[in-house]
Amino acid sequence: MGNVLAFCEFGDGALKASALSNLTFARAAAAAHGGEVIALLVGAGAAAAGPAAARYAGKVVTVEHGDLAAYLAETYAPVVARLAGDHGATVVTATATAVGKDLLPRVAALLDAGMASDISRLDGATQFTRPILAGNAYAQIEVTTPVICVTVRQSEFPQAEELGAAGEVVAADAGAVDALGARIDRVESQKSDRPELTSAKVVVSGGRGMQSGDNFKVLEELADLLGAAMGASRAATDAGMVPADWQVGQTGKIVAPNLYIAVAISGAIQHLAGMKGSKTIVAINKDPEAPIFQVADYGVVTTWEKAIPELVEEIKKLKASR
Amino acid sequence: MKILVPIKRVPDPELKVKIKDGAIDLSGASWVVNTFDEYAVETALRLRENAESGESHGEVVVVTIGPEDAAQQLRSALAMGADRAIRVDGEDRALDARVVAAALARVIEAEKPDLVVMGKQAVDGDANQVGQMLAGRLGWPQATFAATVELAADKGSLTVGREVDTGVEYKVVNLPAVLTVDLRVVAPTSVKNNITPASHSYGTGEGGPRYASLKGIMAAKKKPMEQKSLSDLGVDAAPAIKELGVFLPPARAAGQKVADIPTLVQKLADEAKAL
Numbered sequence: 001m002g003n004v005l006a007f008c009e010f011g012d013g014a015l016k017a018s019a020l021s022n023l024t025f026a027r028a029a030a031a032a033h034g035g036e037v038i039a040l041l042v043g044a045g046a047a048a049a050g051p052a053a054a055r056y057a058g059k060v061v062t063v064e065h066g067d068l069a070a071y072l073a074e075t076y077a078p079v080v081a082r083l084a085g086d087h088g089a090t091v092v093t094a095t096a097t098a099v100g101k102d103l104l105p106r107v108a109a110l111l112d113a114g115m116a117s118d119i120s121r122l123d124g125a126t127q128f129t130r131p132i133l134a135g136n137a138y139a140q141i142e143v144t145t146p147v148i149c150v151t152v153r154q155s156e157f158p159q160a161e162e163l164g165a166a167g168e169v170v171a172a173d174a175g176a177v178d179a180l181g182a183r184i185d186r187v188e189s190q191k192s193d194r195p196e197l198t199s200a201k202v203v204v205s206g207g208r209g210m211q212s213g214d215n216f217k218v219l220e221e222l223a224d225l226l227g228a229a230m231g232a233s234r235a236a237t238d239a240g241m242v243p244a245d246w247q248v249g250q251t252g253k254i255v256a257p258n259l260y261i262a263v264a265i266s267g268a269i270q271h272l273a274g275m276k277g278s279k280t281i282v283a284i285n286k287d288p289e290a291p292i293f294q295v296a297d298y299g300v301v302t303t304w305e306k307a308i309p310e311l312v313e314e315i316k317k318l319k320a321s322r
Numbered sequence: 323m324k325i326l327v328p329i330k331r332v333p334d335p336e337l338k339v340k341i342k343d344g345a346i347d348l349s350g351a352s353w354v355v356n357t358f359d360e361y362a363v364e365t366a367l368r369l370r371e372n373a374e375s376g377e378s379h380g381e382v383v384v385v386t387i388g389p390e391d392a393a394q395q396l397r398s399a400l401a402m403g404a405d406r407a408i409r410v411d412g413e414d415r416a417l418d419a420r421v422v423a424a425a426l427a428r429v430i431e432a433e434k435p436d437l438v439v440m441g442k443q444a445v446d447g448d449a450n451q452v453g454q455m456l457a458g459r460l461g462w463p464q465a466t467f468a469a470t471v472e473l474a475a476d477k478g479s480l481t482v483g484r485e486v487d488t489g490v491e492y493k494v495v496n497l498p499a500v501l502t503v504d505l506r507v508v509a510p511t512s513v514k515n516n517i518t519p520a521s522h523s524y525g526t527g528e529g530g531p532r533y534a535s536l537k538g539i540m541a542a543k544k545k546p547m548e549q550k551s552l553s554d555l556g557v558d559a560a561p562a563i564k565e566l567g568v569f570l571p572p573a574r575a576a577g578q579k580v581a582d583i584p585t586l587v588q589k590l591a592d593e594a595k596a597l
């Protein structure tokens with residue numbers, strides 16, 4: 001018997017899509033442990049987002065404190081670890097986002113818990129399946145500590161549905177907050193109106209063959225026509241053509257949209273690791289031998305210069321005919 | 323400044339994965355330094371040297387927990403320029419991230435480094451845990467997934483550019499701290515130490531870790547390598563992760579090449595129902 005403490009990221013008064021995937025896992029884990037799901041919201045705006053979160057979890061705990069406004073592993077980990085104890089959690093979980101990956105192992109250290117990272121499946125109360133070796137194999141593992149920490153791969157768990165009745169929301173104390181001198185100096189980000197890469201239904205990605213950031217504009221036009229998020233290979237992000245947070249792959253973001261369009265990307269294993277769970281994969285590449293064609297459902301051997309404007313026109317025609 | 327770099331050996335990631343009796347078949351494996359740990363060694367070397375005068379300051383100590391053969395990967399790091407190595411004897415299968423973090427914590431208590439630099443993840447287990455666990459255990463600040471690192475002139479803190487989901491976050495941590503590095507940390511101007519002139523560029527293009535020179539390889543043979551056991555360190559933790567089995571992912575059904583863009587759009591709409 002034990003509860004599941006689910007660390008949930010939120011913004012603008014609502015849970016993020018990544019948190020809803022975490023709650024799907026948390027519900028299954030709670031059933032396996034004979035306990036309940038407790039959604040934990042920490043940081044500025046937590047209390048305001050509480051009621052929205054309560055549509056998805058029977059119990060919501062919010063923690064707000066001036067020194068917890070922005071995420072820091074140093075200040076958040078002790079809060080999560082303490083609340084795990086207070087609420088009788090045998091499983092502590094987060095989505096494997098940049099925050100989840102940074103936070104949960106630190107929580108595990110404070111709880112002396114074993115941890116399963118980036119899991120793709122729950123196989124039993126203490127058994128999990130997770131990708132290893134850049135997704136070239138899957139391992140089934142068992143974690144034997146009394147408390148288990150888990151991060152879940154967002155693309156493998158659907159978003160949780162709302163519950164019939166809203167759960168209760170309680171505020172918890174922050175306790176003593178000590179950042180150990182760590183602080184965020186600044187965050188550089190490019191605001192975008194496109195959907196989030198990790199939850200988008202369609203992703204358009206470009207690689208080294210695009211040659212410059214300017215050339216990505218044609219891909220962005222295609223993306224906007226499809227309501228897609230933009231992605232890229234490491235070669236394109238390393239070359240500074242596009243922002244680093246567009247990188248898809250083993251060390252970038254893991255995506256599994258309905259439709260993934262890979263343009264001028266060769267298909268290195270590290271890139272495939274991030275997108276081969278997509279439902280339909282399209283590859284456009286001028287090299288007929290490019291490995292991307294081995295995973296693509298539909299491949300066109302041509303240059304992007306020729307293909308993309310034509311693709312935009314054809315899709316416009318299709319839309320007009322509907 | 324003393325920098326400790328934990329490194330792990332991994333089966334060469336360029337080689338195809340084989341599975342035998344429900345486990346990864348490592349019988350013919352060729353072992354290499356985990357890619358991100360090679361980047362960590364490079365980062366540590368950049369942090370302590372003057373790349374233009376060739377002088378180096380402080381000490382870089384590499385440590386692995388692994389079997390006797392793992393000494394080779396320590397030698398590779400020594401050949402790149404690290405000064406000294408420690409191997410803690412341990413079979414790969416008897417370890418998990420918790421045990422590794424516990425052992426590293428003991429090494430750190432003895433060595434008292436100013437900074438620990440490590441890979442963000444091992445490219446075999448892909449766990450991405452040890453650095454954060456170690457920092458948590460030690461009660462040190464952590465800066466994970468570093469793409470850029472700048473050491474303050476007074477050597478008391480780092481400003482670390484971290485690749486997060488929404489962009490790049492610049493986090494300041496006081497030393498001692500744990501730093502885990504991401505791919506782009508080896509780009510030509512990613513690491514600044516206020517010793518090497520800020521205008522210096524390590525190579526061109528995407529950069530990369532330095533190669534060991536012949537001289538470096540010769541020198542590495544004479545550099546000290548200490549050996550310890552987990553019990554010397556007082557670590558008796560048993561792994562909490564049991565591997566039940568390994569399997570290959572289902573192969574994707576073979577796709578098709580289509581002649582032109584109108585055919586592609588028609589198939590995406592009618593066959594795949596993706597438009």
Ligand SMILES: Cc1cc2nc3c(=O)[nH]c(=O)nc-3n(C[C@H](O)[C@H](O)[C@@H](O)COP(=O)(O)OP(=O)(O)OC[C@H]3O[C@@H](n4cnc5c(N)ncnc54)[C@H](O)[C@@H]3O)c2cc1C
Nearest residue numbers: 139328330387418419440441443444447448449450451452
């Ligand atoms: C199929 C399989 C699945 C596994 N799943 C898990 C799991 O989910 N959770 C878990 O805790 N363990 C797991 N293990 C054990 C795990 O592979 C390693 O034994 C454990 O050391 C840490 O995981 P990692 O190597 O992926 O390290 P990561 O946390 O990815 O490594 C990060 C960094 O830690 C340092 N480091 C890691 N290992 C060593 C070492 N031996 N010596 C020196 N420095 C090191 C390196 O700097 C490395 O870059 C699994 C093992 C197998 C075979």
Ligand SMILES: Cc1cc2nc3c(=O)[nH]c(=O)nc-3n(C[C@H](O)[C@H](O)[C@H](O)COP(=O)(O)OP(=O)(O)OC[C@H]3O[C@@H](n4cnc5c(N)ncnc54)[C@H](O)[C@@H]3O)c2cc1C
Nearest residue numbers: 207208209233234235249250251252264266271286303304
């Ligand atoms: C530890 C590690 C981790 C990594 N993690 C990642 C990761 O997370 N994500 C990732 O993507 N990579 C990752 N990589 C890098 C990966 O190995 C490849 O180097 C990278 O994916 C290559 O990017 P690319 O396909 O854009 O470039 P290339 O391999 O250079 O391919 C460019 C392609 O463009 C085609 N092309 C050129 N011109 C045109 C044109 N005009 N029209 C159409 N096609 C054209 C070419 O035929 C070629 O196939 C990692 C590598 C390492 C070592």
